[in-house]
Amino acid sequence: MDLKDHIRGIPDFPKPGILFYDISTLLRHASAWRTAMARLAETIAPHKPDVLAGIESRGFLVAAPLALELGLGFVMLRKPRKLPGLTIGLNYALEYGTDRIEMQADAVQKGQRVVVLDDLLATGGTMSAGISLLRQAGAVVPCAACLIELTFLKGRDRLDVPFEALVAYDS
Template sequence: MDLKDHIRGVPDFPKPGILFYDISTLLRNADAWQVAMGRLARIVGAYRPDVLAGVESRGFLLAAPLALKLGCGFVMLRKRGKLPGDTVGLNYDLEYGSDRIEIQSDAVTPGQRVVVVDDLLATGGTMAAGIALLKNVKAEVPAAIALIELGFLHGRDRLDVPFEALVRYDQ
């Protein structure tokens, strides 16, 4: 099955000139969703994770069911101020400004194998920050995974761990 057939391109969203890759069309198709999750599970499982870290917010849609399927834990990497309790954060630069990503301070233990999961890799800033944050809390990060990669933005070049995606767009 070609998963691209189940991902809708929405022109000029969220602003003019942007082509948004909408995964809601894939999520609502049970067969395509099953195929995508099966393929992701095979890729992620090869890295033997203890925990999957989903990147806010669409990364949660992939990481949580993958963690359940693989029998491992799930933690959230969220924007500033969204997690209760003690958090550890990392400020990072984006092409249009800066942001902060946080994790609960007790979410992972030193040495745990944590694979970072998101729906889409574009310029790589947020995923690179998530990887760096996990390494700062002493997690081992064997890989990062996304459903979609926008290859023409070269986001994987910003990552210091192996990266894999199910679908790649080169223009």
């Protein structure tokens, strides 16, 4: 099954000149979604994760069902002030400005193997920050993965772990 057949391109969203890759069409097609989860499970299982971490918010849609499929725990990497309890965070640079990603301080144990997931890899800034935050907490990050990679933005070049994507767009 070609997963690209189930991903819709929305021109000029969220602003003119941007082509948004919408996974809602993939999510609502049960067979395609099951195929995507099975392929991701096959891709990350050899890295022997203990826990999967999803990046807010569409990364939750990928990581949570995949964790369930693999019999693993799930950790949320969120925007600031969205998690209860003690949190740790990391500020990171964007093209224009900065952002912050946080997780609960007790979400991972030192030495746990945590694979980071999101729906899409663009410039790699958020994924790189998620990897750094998990390492700050003592986790080992053996790989990262997404449903979609925008290869023309060269985001994987910012990552220092193996990276896998199910679908790639070159422009």
